[in-house]
Amino acid sequence: MRPFALILTLFAAAAFAQLPEKKAQEGWIMLFDGQTTFGWQNEGGGKWHAEGGVLVGEPEGPDGWLRTTTPFADFVLTLEFRKGEAGNSGVFIRSARDGAPHETGYEFQIWDEHPEFPTGSMVNHAPAKRVKLAPGKWHTYEIRALADSFQVSINGRRVLDAKDPKAKFGFIGLQHKEGQRIEFRNIVLRPLGLSSIFDGRDLRGWSKVDTPRAKEPPVWSVKGGLLHVEKGPGQLETEATYDDFILQLDVRANSSGPGHHPNSGVFLRGDPKVFWSGYESQIRNEYKDDDPTQPVDFGTGGIYHHQPARKIVAKDNTFFTKTIAASGRHLAVWVNGHQVSDWEDPNPEGNNVRQKQAKLTPGTISLQAHDPTTNLDFRNLRIVRLPKR
Structure with a gap:
């Protein structure tokens, strides 16, 4: 060491x-x-x-x-x-x-x-x-x-x-x-104890959820051990559900140029087959005024609609590792090992995060395809459930 x-x-x-x-x-x-x-x-x-x-x-x-x-x-x-x-x-x-x-x-x-x-x-x-x-x-x-x-x-x-x-x-x-x-x-x-939820060969254990308003539905594919997505909106969700856990995954946002910062996210405790539900850990490697501490649209690792990332750590076109810890009302996210968010949901318990309710029950984990410019790769998705005290 x-x-x-x-x-x-x-x-x-x-x-x-x-x-x-x-x-x-x-x-x-x-x-x-x-x-x-x-x-x-x-x-x-x-x-x-x-x-x-x-x-x-x-x-x-x-x-x-x-x-x-x-x-x-x-x-x-x-x-x-x-x-x-x-x-x-x-x-x-x-x-x-x-x-x-x-x-x-x-x-x-x-x-x-x-x-x-x-x-x-x-x-x-x-x-x-x-x-x-x-x-x-x-x-x-x-x-x-x-x-x-x-x-x-x-x-x-x-x-x-x-x-x-x-x-x-x-x-x-x-x-x-x-x-x-x-x-x-x-x-x-x-x-310790994390298990893979993506085998690098196919989409077994995952389900696509599309929306009727998508002019260009997302295309999910697996090649070379990578889970790739283009276009959108849409989502790919786990068939299993999770409440308290630690999730780790590698992400690459594939930018087509200086002004393109692919927008995506990881949804937690979502309702099965319900579009973009639960909490969202944002993916967007963009910031203002050349200052990484001023994220755009909550920034990578931010808790969307709740707490912006305190610093943009990741870069486009390069794999970064995201760690998400969910325990009861508490959510925390690390990007490349650096903690960028730390948030406790103060709202009354319920089933709809968008209606300002704290969702503590198990739900799906989803990868977001945000819009027609979406272009991302995911790999090494692994998770461990946390015990109760």
């Missing part, structure tokens, strides 16, 4: 950190962008801030934790941390929004001097092999969580193999201890 962490750090001085292209294609996402606390929620009153590619927990303030706004189930999580001489912190996983995070989920220790559960341990569950870490230096921490199995490596050395069935799903968090300064950087995650 060392080379990966170092590469990510080199980008941290830029406007936002970036993942190496290969890592983004493998499904890694950044939980910390190197510059802001976007995608995080402070719980308990501790003081956190971002500076120079580092997420800092300051000594001031009471005990607490900084948690992701997106919950996860099975994953590999890697990060770097730096602590003081008697540093005491930890990494929480699968924790609930409310309650003590080490009780509702798990705490993985950062405290070398703990007599029973030193750094790398699953606190109150399984001790790790003891390691001595130099204070003031950066160290790598890797946690692999798959079902009820957990593995921890510190600086590339395996220190823990454990099993526990308590928690299957929840938030990731960083512990703040009053009087202790703790620093984290290069916080990245790869979801």
Whole structure:
């Protein structure tokens, strides 16, 4: 993991950190962008801030934790941390929004001097092999969580193999201890357990949904492992339905020239055979005034009609990887590993998103053919359903 962490750090001085292209294609996402606390929620009153590619927990303030706004189930999580001489912190996983995070989920220790559960341990569950870490230096921490199995490596050395069935799903968090300064950087995650929903050979498992108003109905085809679409409007939807999940896919918007930015989207929790229903994660790599932070029409990764992408990361004529996490009212999207949206539906529960209702029940996933100028390719579509707490 060392080379990966170092590469990510080199980008941290830029406007936002970036993942190496290969890592983004493998499904890694950044939980910390190197510059802001976007995608995080402070719980308990501790003081956190971002500076120079580092997420800092300051000594001031009471005990607490900084948690992701997106919950996860099975994953590999890697990060770097730096602590003081008697540093005491930890990494929480699968924790609930409310309650003590080490009780509702798990705490993985950062405290070398703990007599029973030193750094790398699953606190109150399984001790790790003891390691001595130099204070003031950066160290790598890797946690692999798959079902009820957990593995921890510190600086590339395996220190823990454990099993526990308590928690299957929840938030990731960083512990703040009053009087202790703790620093984290290069916080990245790869979801595990995803299964393909497109075999690269044909459209089995998918259904076309056309609209009578289409003068040029979309043409969906499969060639060379790519799902290709031209013309529109229309959509291609899954025969299976999903409510809470993580979806990853590669997309290429094929532009015919500087003024052409193909418009498409991925619809979530749609009603079967109903045209363009549910939530939409936009695909449109266009922005205003040469400023990627000013997306046109919500921009790639934006939640259409609800939250624009905070930055256009993708480019036309080049494959980009999109990660969509849907859990209850919460939707989050990453493009090439960079989080561009983070939205919680505040509306009353119902079945029609367009009527300002929060749709929480299972629905189809659809690929949009927007208009007669549509020209896109999709590949590597894979998904994992998320468990309930």
